[in-house]
Amino acid sequence: MAVDRVGMVVHGGRPEAAEAARTVRAWCAANGVACKDIDVWNDGGRHSAREEVAAAGDPDLVVTLGGDGTFLRGARLAAAVDALVLGVDLGRVGFLTEVPMTMVRAALDAVRDDRLDVERRMLLTMRASRRLEVPSDIGALMRYGRGPLLPPTSVRSDCETGGEWGVPLDVSALNDVVLEKLARDRQVSVGVYIAGRLLASYSADALLVATPTGSTAYSFAAGGPVVSPGAEVLVFTPVAPHMAFNRSVVAAPDEPVGLRVLERSGRAAVSIDGQLRGVLGPGDWIGVYAAPRGLRVARLGPMDFYGRLRERMNLTDAPAAVADGAPAPLWPVSSPPPGDLAHLDMPSHPAAAG
Template identity: 25%
Template sequence: MKIALFPKVATEETKKLARKVIDFLSQKGSAIFVEDDKAKELDAPLLSSTNLKEIDILITMGGDGSILRVAHTYSEMEGAILGINLGHLGFMADVQVSEMIPCLEDLIEKNYTIQKRGMLEGISKSGQTFFAINDCVLHRAKNPSLVEIAIYVDDLLLNHFEADGIIIATATGSTAYSLAAGGPIISPEIDALVLTPICPHTISNRPIVISPKKEVRIEYVSEKEPIECVSDGLKHFEMKPKDHVILKKSARTFNLVNLKRIDYFSTLRHKLGWSGKLR
């Protein structure tokens, strides 16, 4: 098995954990390649020394943000991602450090499935293209007040409203910014999109879940300062008045390792503090 490792090396503790992963997997017969800027610190083979398309599994050490960064930076890699959580609120990076070795053992023994999650792809009026695993966010940027946005679904007007912006999230992204803005949690095996307004001026303006087969066009209506469109918090571009962005389901999928010992609902309970009685 060829594995790409994307570790944290900021502290001696994180370096120690990375070396532990490398040593364990190497002893099990896997070929490990480490992201170039960190490989030297860990005395490990450079990722650039192998064919990226031959990588079977990508292991990230960090949080969900680390997974998103790797997926965007190495979009040509087709292997599934396993996230070891070194942060706090990680829904995709669901392997806890305390269970790291048993989970890696499961990986070697192939006690997992590959979960293919839906993604977004978009194009701006100016022709800029992008993809998103979690969400695409349009927000007011430097505008000190609300901005006007119009949303069309398959060329039919859904809504025209004032708000700080809007989030278009996948099921994967439903537990990210969309959740903080009042959107619903969508189980990741459900193929759907959720449109969540950010601080809308009209309180009846609520999140809506739509089919991923629909094409969503969002127009910036206000005659104000440019707003910003951001995909997964990583790719940014400006939208001027009368500009629009078109979003639809991508033909690509985002592939996650789904270990059999970990279930999504226990992760939800743990991360969101659903602990039963309040006293």
């Protein structure tokens, strides 16, 4: 693809990220490409995604240099303008970034020469009974030990507003939307609706709606399922609910998940991809659903999600499964399977399977 402007989101606390950033700048200079840092932490505080990318010259490629947290910040920016995002892996346990530091220049060459795959990752967006805001007393508490808060959410101008449909918020989540308790001794009480029907009323530490991408993040830690990033579903997971039913529910992308704070509930914080965005009280509600378009992610080769799952989660084979025979064969994702397992190699295009 033609690359005219590159925006970088750099993890400022890692020397290797600064070194990788120098490599990106050198490549841009050699190829006549404009390059600018998108500094989401300084320059007068946090800004909206559209303000940040506008200040960086509306890049058509966003390069993130760090771990999954840095990638999430870059994804928020890229999603605002439908830019392509390329994640350079400087993290330790994440699933989102792909390119090792040693291959930064080669990866940029591949993007320029169209030697890449563009993968669409599902995003979530929201409607709410009102604009999300963080009260000043809560904001001071939540900022302790962290960077500054993002500005209040804006309203999407391309959506109908008002009445029972609520306010369409101009936000996107690659991982999850979380509604959680603010006080340690006061759980949130929430009515959960899926596809417009009441599922149950929960008293819990938190309730979250995750994408397939986010299924390996907070939802997984709370006992939720691992979902292929190629799927398009919404994963609802309660966190420490005071009820017998503590399972996740996987909904179709056209089945919104509604969360209404009930009358006797404590206040609830709304976080989007780990960023506090608002505080709700009894009677307030949010509706979470699939965004109209997904995040465009650069892939330089086949995505070995299950191999990464095995590696990052330190999965080991059950002793009873391998004690008396040969272990299950393992092969690189870039190689064909052994002959007797060739039936596991699906066609590139599902329609070709007939």
